[in-house]
């Protein structure tokens with residue numbers, strides 16, 4: 533007996549503290565229906581079992597009547613941008629200041645139930661995104677896990693501050709790269725600097741505004757350049773997110789083999805079918821244009837801007853409905869930056885425009901996890917313990933997704 537004691541002590545020491553989360557209802561990230569009366573056991577940041585019984589000596593978190601879900605994964609954010617005068621952010625603030633903003637916005641985003649963000653560029657905030665990513669990974673701050681793009685790639689003249697004398701040096705909002713050689717070099721540099729994903733601006737309105745929506749514009753690149761960008765990104769182990777409004781720009785990204793089409797305001801049904809064939813994901817970002825039209829962001833629009841944005845929102849909603857009629861994979865991306873923590877409202881728009889609630893929830897969990905490449909988004913043994921709980925049942929009422937009352941990221945409870 534005496535000889536057994538050290539062995540038992542050793543076994544206890546090796547066995548980290550377990551936490552058992554009891555919930556009346558659970559959406560597991562995949563199934564169409566909720567599981568009832570579950571116990572999810574977490575240890576060392578990962579889920580070790582999903583069952584019905586609480587292991588002895590486990591800490592118990594009883595969620596009562598709430599619905600447990602995987603933490604949400606937002607595939608399109610700009611965490612170091614914030615509300616207020618846009619140009620002043622670029623011209624008067626330092627990247628260091630913006631990194632502090634990102635840290636605070638990250639906390640708000642996490643508390644809203646978003647445990648991972650794919651952050652697609654922050655316009656003149658240097659390396660704030662990877663700084664936040666690394667600080668979160670080291671446990672210095674509580675914010676979502678970050679998949680970072682650093683700086684989107686675009687051609688000269690695309691995506692920049694406009695209306696200033698060309699004699700003024702301007703902060704780089706994106707990486708200007710022209711020609712196959714420069715595009716390859718820029719992608720290689722971004723990956724070497726720590727980018728997890730490459731974002732490309734497929735078109736831009738900064739040079740000229742040829743279309744009535746004032747958002748879509750001339751293509752930034754030749755097909756050859758886009759092909760080189762995607763090839764180089766994939767060689768470096770990074771996926772490509774293609775910022776695209778118009779159908780013709782989407783086709784260039786699809787032909788090149790990009791991994792996701794962001795926004796895609798005016799895509800045709802056959803375009804979505806082509807994406808489905810190649811496994812390219814659609815990240816619609818519906819909310820941000822609705823917020824803009826309604827004056828929730830950027831202040832109250834004048835009558836002409838409001839009318840223009842109303843048309844854009846209507847066309848975008850029609851596009852989203854066209855996508856739903858095809859087998860294209862859709863993932864959740866809010867594109868929020870002025871209102872950190874409003875991210876889950878995007879899911880309500882997806883439901884409002886005809887996506888089934890279970891499909892919406894998959895778009896924000898298992899589907900998004902596959903797109904951004906994180907071992908989360910599903911509640912099953914072995915996955916990262918990114919878990920949230922909401923009051924009510926989002927399978928029957930998507931508004932419940934705004935009522936997040938419990939958040940755990942990688943096994944650490946933060947709300």
Ligand SMILES: [Zn+2]
Pocket residue numbers: 608609610652867
């Ligand atoms: Zn965006």
